[in-house]
Amino acid sequence: MRSRSQNQRRKRIVQSAAALALRGGVEAMQMRTVAERAGVALGTLYRYFPSKMDLVVAVVSEELDLLEKSIVRRPPNAETAAGRAVDVLMRATRGLMREPELADALVRSLIMAEVKTELGQRITDLLWLVATRALPPEEGGQQAEPDRDSAGYVLAGSLSSIWFFELLEILKGDRDLEQAKHRLEIAAEPLLAGF
Missing domain, CATH: 1.10.357.10 (Tetracycline Repressor, domain 2)
Known part of the structure; x- marks a missing residue:
């Protein structure tokens, strides 16, 4: 069971990825860029999403x-x-x-x-x-x-x-x-x- 902060973090990551995709397609969804935009460490992003x-x-x-x-x-x-x-x-x-x-x-x-x-x-x-x-x-x-x-x-x-x-x-x-x-x-x- 995820905590509320984990759910919010996951949602922020997904929203950041979606915003990048809308601007530049899947190519713009670089994991490092998504992490930066969502305000999370790259390792944290990979814990939630092991791959693009x-x-x-x-x-x-x-x-x-x-x-x-x-x-x-x-x-x-x-x-x-x-x-x-x-x-x-x-x-x-x-x-x-x-x-x-x-x-x-x-x-x-x-x-x-x-x-x-x-x-x-x-x-x-x-x-x-x-x-x-x-x-x-x-x-x-x-x-x-x-x-x-x-x-x-x-x-x-x-x-x-x-x-x-x-x-x-x-x-x-x-x-x-x-x-x-x-x-x-x-x-x-x-x-x-x-x-």
Whole structure:
């Protein structure tokens, strides 16, 4: 269990890395520069984040936290589960594409399994929550726990995997946002028809 000061230090490091990435991409996220900007020793930074990829994942995880909060504040209002899920995936895509180099580094780290991340599970959880309309009524409210062995959850996970592939295609320049959205809509309809 981390102390409050450790949590604040970690948050300061992640925010410093994110600010550097926004200005100069992943290349600007040099560990020494991040440490200086966050006001911590380089050794302290490495205790929290053993590699640059760990730091990239933490920055993206912070973005995902913001996405989850925005979904709770402003839930998708589409009539169908597929429509709500695609709304969430497109919000996530637009958020990641604000900093394509960061998104590219994250995708590479996931493909190469350089760091352990729960991104796929978090996206799947979010898709399941919006598909089943199980979002908490407000921030800090009680959230339903998905049954990760259920058919519905597995299908939401399949849509999450398709989204990951579409994100990869966008990053490669083989797909634009509208094309990806159209493909996600086509995939989401049969996958989430039972919700």
